[in-house]
Structures are given as structure tokens and as C-alpha cells.
Amino acid sequence: WWWLRPRPHSPPVYPGALPLIGHAHSLIGDSKRLWESNTKLQMYSVNNGGICQIWLGPHTVYVLTDPEDSVTLANTCYNKPYIYDFSKDYLKNGLVTAEATVWKHHRKLLNPAFNQQVLNTYVTQINAQAQYLASQLASEVGKGSFDARKYLVNFALSTVARTSLGLDPQDETWLSAGYTETIEDLLGSYTERLRKVWLHLSFIFNWSALKRKQDQFTNKLKKITNQIINKRKSELKAKKNIISDDSSDKFKSVLDQLMVLAEEHGDFTHEIIREHLDTFTATAYDTTALAITITLIVLGSNQEIQDRVFKELQEVFEDENPDITKEDLPNLVYMEAVLREAMRLYPSSPLIARKVDRDVPLKNYTLKAGSTCVLGIYGLLRHPVWGANVDQFRPERWLDDAESTNHLSRNASFGIGKRNCIGKAFGLMVMKIALAQILRRYRVTSNLKNVEWEYEIVLKPVKGHHICLTPRS
Numbered sequence: 314w315w316w317l318r319p320r321p322h323s324p325p326v327y328p329g330a331l332p333l334i335g336h337a338h339s340l341i342g343d344s345k346r347l348w349e350s351n352t353k354l355q356m357y358s359v360n361n362g363g364i365c366q367i368w369l370g371p372h373t374v375y376v377l378t379d380p381e382d383s384v385t386l387a388n389t390c391y392n393k394p395y396i397y398d399f400s401k402d403y404l405k406n407g408l409v410t411a412e413a414t415v416w417k418h419h420r421k422l423l424n425p426a427f428n429q430q431v432l433n434t435y436v437t438q439i440n441a442q443a444q445y446l447a448s449q450l451a452s453e454v455g456k457g458s459f460d461a462r463k464y465l466v467n468f469a470l471s472t473v474a475r476t477s478l479g480l481d482p483q484d485e486t487w488l489s490a491g492y493t494e495t496i497e498d499l500l501g502s503y504t505e506r507l508r509k510v511w512l513h514l515s516f517i518f519n520w521s522a523l524k525r526k527q528d529q530f531t532n533k534l535k536k537i538t539n540q541i542i543n544k545r546k547s548e549l550k551a552k553k554n555i556i557s558d559d560s561s562d563k564f565k566s567v568l569d570q571l572m573v574l575a576e577e578h579g580d581f582t583h584e585i586i587r588e589h590l591d592t593f594t595a596t597a598y599d600t601t602a603l604a605i606t607i608t609l610i611v612l613g614s615n616q617e618i619q620d621r622v623f624k625e626l627q628e629v630f631e632d633e634n635p636d637i638t639k640e641d642l643p644n645l646v647y648m649e650a651v652l653r654e655a656m657r658l659y660p661s662s663p664l665i666a667r668k669v670d671r672d673v674p675l676k677n678y679t680l681k682a683g684s685t686c687v688l689g690i691y692g693l694l695r696h697p698v699w700g701a702n703v704d705q706f707r708p709e710r711w712l713d714d715a716e717s718t719n720h721l722s723r724n725a726s727f728g729i730g731k732r733n734c735i736g737k738a739f740g741l742m743v744m745k746i747a748l749a750q751i752l753r754r755y756r757v758t759s760n761l762k763n764v765e766w767e768y769e770i771v772l773k774p775v776k777g778h779h780i781c782l783t784p785r786s
């Protein structure tokens with residue numbers, strides 16, 4: 314107990330530590346409890362100078378919510394702590410889980426795959442999926458409230474299938490092979506391990522039923538992606554010139570771009586291509602689907618703001634063109650402010666973490682090597698730096714008083730520092746197109762006050778019937 318005592322010159326300790334286990338007990342419980350514990354912890358950090366510490370057994374975990382300190386830490390320590398290893402069997406050298414040395418090299422090579430020129434070639438595919446989504450939602454009109462997330466998950470996965478994997482719109486093999494259910498089960502199993510702290514220890518986890526289930530999910534998903542890569546390899550072998558078509562305005566899936574990298578760089582093996590593709594899917598689909606779901610719930614509870622979004626849509630789409638063009642996207646200024654504000658208050662990834670692999674001096678304290686640092690995105694996005702009415706949904710803060718958003722945490726919902734989200738621009742584009750297609754056709758109503766939240770690696774509204782749709786005449 315002596316060595317667990319708070320020391321002078323070390324960050325404030327979050328209350329509630331128990332002998333030997335420290336704060337580990339606060340991880341136990343269901344996903345709703347996990348979210349409650351997480352918000353309390355992050356807000357404690359905000360209210361105590363943007364930093365606090367907890368103990369998981371003997372291990373120190375700092376929780377940072379100060380904008381400057383968070384960037385310092387994120388740009389000093391690039392390695393991820395052991396909890397990211399929960400998904401290593403599946404994603405290993407993918408950008409999220411790769412060791413810092415591999416990550417630096419691969420991130421540099423992969424950045425161009427997500428540049429604006431490439432993204433512009435995806436607009437047609439995303440429009441097609443978003444129009445299909447809007448037409449599917451028609452079946453919910455007049456039936457009262459429903460759970461929009463399942464529609465948005467299908468939309469997000471179909472969009473990934475087209476743009477990342479290059480599958481034809483008619484090609485249903487991916488989704489019909491049970492991909493959606495299996496990826497949901499796999500991500501759920503990571504949260505289960507997070508909550509059952511004794512399973513953090515590999516020698517216990519390796520003997521558990523959860524490990525056996527996780528292996529089944531992982532193997533199934535790997536098999537599906539491997540089949541897609543192999544099929545594409547055979548196609549390219551048959552038509553030798555496809556990939557060498559370098560014209561920048563021609564659609565080229567992420568898989569094809571990875572194949573080009575494989576030709577140029579020996580270290581892009583078949584397995585590494587799979588790890589990157591599976592990483593893009595796992596990181597892209599739920600974050601995007603949830604951000605759209607949450608924005609719809611928030612807009613359904615703020616009719617005046619929704620009216621303003623609709624007015625902007627009418628102005629931008631004067632000619633009734635059913636597709637949103639790449640030229641239209643920058644004109645959806647108010648909609649982007651709404652989206653960013655919804656993601657500020659309810660970030661899909663409310664916390665990320667780094668391994669503190671050296672002593673890191675911050676403004677008031679030095680973080681000790683060998684510990685873990687949680688970067689509290691939720692707290693950062695409600696830090697006083699955002700102004701007095703930080704808890705209020707106010708899209709105008711992104712427009713009128715731009716200086717109140719012109720600070721280091723501006724993009725924190727997409728991560729912090731250089732190891733931030735590679736798919737940020739892609740995600741924003743997908744979300745804007747989907748929202749535009751939905752909101753042009755339907756008025757949304759909902760009640761944000763009734764929503765309960767849970768933490769399952771991502772922040773989710775607890776499954777339920779949250780929104781109603783009425784057709785716009």
C-alpha cells in the first residue's frame with residue numbers, strides 16, 4: 314500500500330483506488346457502466362488541470378485531457394499499450410496496432426492512398442450507396458421510431474466494400490458470407506476482454522472460452538479477406554495492364570493501390586496487405602456509421618438546426634441533381650459544422666492510448682517511462698478551451714467564432730498528433746454524402762434526452778429505437 318500512495322509532484326490520483334487492484338474494479342461491469350466510469354474519469358482529469366492518474370494493479374495509467382500536453386505526448390510516444398494487442402492476431406501490422414518503426418514506414422507509403430485526388434474518384438460509388446440507403450429507409454416511414462444504426466452499418470460496410478476492396482456493387486459475397494455479424498462479434502469480444510480485467514493477462518486469456526470464440530471470428534474474417542485478395546490477384550494476372558493505368562481521375566480501390574505498393578516494396582506481403590485492408594474496414598465502418606447515427610439523433614432533437622441544414626441543401630442542389638458532386642461537398646458548410654459539433658460532443662472514439670516508452674516532461678509533471686497514457690478525447694472535446702457553453706450543441710462555434718475552434722483539439726475526434734486518423738477526409742466525405750441524401754428526403758425527429766450510452770471500443774447509443782422519419786414533400 315505504501316508504494317501506491319500519492320506522491321508529491323505526481324498528477325492527482327483519481328479517487329476510489331483499492332489495495333492491490335487499484336482502480337481495476339471500475340472496468341468491471343457492463344458497457345453502460347464502463348461508459349459512466351469513463352466519463353467521470355475523463356471529467357475528473359479536465360477539472361484537475363487536464364491530467365490525473367489511476368492504477369490497474371501496480372501499473373500506472375495517466376489520463377490526459379489538456380490539449381497541449383496531449384499533443385506533446387502523442388508526438389513523443391508512437392507505440393500503443395498492451396490493450397491494443399487484444400486485436401493483434403487479426404490486425405498485427407495494420408496502422409492501428411503496428412509497432413512504431415513499422416508504422417512510420419507504412420504510414421508514409423499509405424498516406425497518398427487517401428489524398429483528395431483519390432477520394433474524388435470515390436464520390437460516385439459513395440453516392441450510389443447513399444442513395445440506396447435513403448431508399449431502404451423508406452420502409453421505416455410512418456412506422457414510428459426505429460434503430461438507424463443497422464442501416465448505417467450496412468451502408469458503411471458496402472461503401473468500404475466498393476472503395477477499399479474494389480468489389481462490384483452487385484457482389485454480395487462479402488456481406489452474405491456473414492462478414493457484418495462476425496466483425497461485430499469480434500469487436501464485441503475485444504470489449505468483453507477489456508471489461509474482464511483478469512483476461513488482460515495472456516496466460517489466463519489463452520485458456521479461456523473467449524479466446525476460442527475470438528479465434529473462430531478472426532479466422533473467418535481473415536479467410537474472407539484472403540479470398541478477395543486472391544481473386545483480385547488472379548484478375549490482375551489475367552489482364553496485365555489494369556494496375557499500370559495511373560491516370561489520377563480513374564477509380565482505383567485501396568486494394569489495387571496496395572498491390573502497386575507490393576510491386577514496389579518487398580515488405581508489402583500478401584499478409585500485410587490483408588492486415589491493412591482489415592484495419593481499414595475495422596476502423597472505418599463503425600466509427601462512420603455511429604457518427605451518422607448520432608448526428609441524426611442530435612438533429613432530430615434540434616429542429617431549427619435541421620431546418621437550416623435542409624435550407625442549405627436546397628440552395629446547393631438547385632438543379633435537383635440526385636448525386637452530390639465533389640464540387641458540392643465544400644459548399645455544405647453548415648452541415649459540416651453540424652457534423653463536427655455532434656462528433657465533438659459524442660466522439661465515436663472517445664479515448665485512445667499510448668505506451669509511455671520514455672520519461673515525457675509535460676507542463677506541470679513528467680510522465681514516467683513504463684506507464685500507459687490514455688488520451689481522453691471525450692474530455693479534450695469538453696475542455697474549457699472550447700468556451701463557456703462547452704456542453705451545448707452549437708454548430709455556430711465552427712463558423713461565427715472560428716477562433717474558439719482554432720486550437721490544438723480541433724480535430725481530436727479523429728485522434729491526436731501524427732498518428733491520427735488516416736481516413737479523416739474520407740470519413741467526412743462519406744458522412745456528408747449520406748447525411749445529404751437522407752436529409753433531402755426525410756425530416757428526422759428524436760429525443761436525445763432518452764438516449765443511453767455504452768462503451769464498446771466505440772461510443773454507442775444503447776440499442777434502441779431512436780429516430781422517426783417523415784418524408785419531405
Ligand code: HEM
Nearest residue numbers: 408409593596597600601604662665727728734735736740
Ligand atoms: C467518423 C469517422 C472516423 C472517426 C471518428 C475516426 C477516428 C479515429 C481515431 C480517434 C483514430 C486514432 C486511433 C489511435 O490513436 O489509437 C483513428 C485512427 C485511424 N483511422 Fe479513423 N476514424 C474515422 C474514420 C476512418 C475511416 C473512414 C478510415 C478508413 C480508412 C479510418 C482509418 C483509420 C486508421 C487506419 C487509423 C490508424 C492511423 C495510424 O495509426 O496511422 N478511420 N481514427
